[in-house]
Amino acid sequence: YLSFYLRYFSCYVPLYGLLGSLGLIFFVRFLESHWFVWVTQMNHLPMNIDYERHQEWLTMQLQATCNIEQSFFNDWFSGHLNFQIEHHLFPRMPRHNYHLVAPRVRALCEKHGVPYQMKTLWRGMGELLSVRKI
Secondary structure, three states: OHHHHHHHHHHHHHHHHHHHHHHHHHHHHHHHHHHHHHHHHOOOOOOOOOOOOOOOHHHHHHHHOOEEOOOHHHHHHHOOOOOHHHHHHOOOOOHHHHHHHHHHHHHHHHHHOOOOOEEOHHHHHHHHHHHHOO
């Protein structure tokens, strides 16, 4: 972290001054945190989870999350976290590879009768708003 901030301030203080550089980094972090909440929570909060049923790990992961359908924009906007199912199943896999395993995961779910849930970006955002009652 220290290296990042040293490089950041050495580049931006000459352009914006100290207060301008601080303002810029706080503004960017503010936008980044709101983006992160939208991207991650629309895949989790609206999900119907039956806490009373004791299910195996895979079924619970699939029940607790969903994917947002793939498109160039959705991949870019979410940093490939529109593949939340694959992200939960393979957390150490590089995100840009999730689209490669998604068809296999979906086929495996269909084979075993486990729901593989996917929705549009707009539906995901709408459901998040309705759950949060904003």
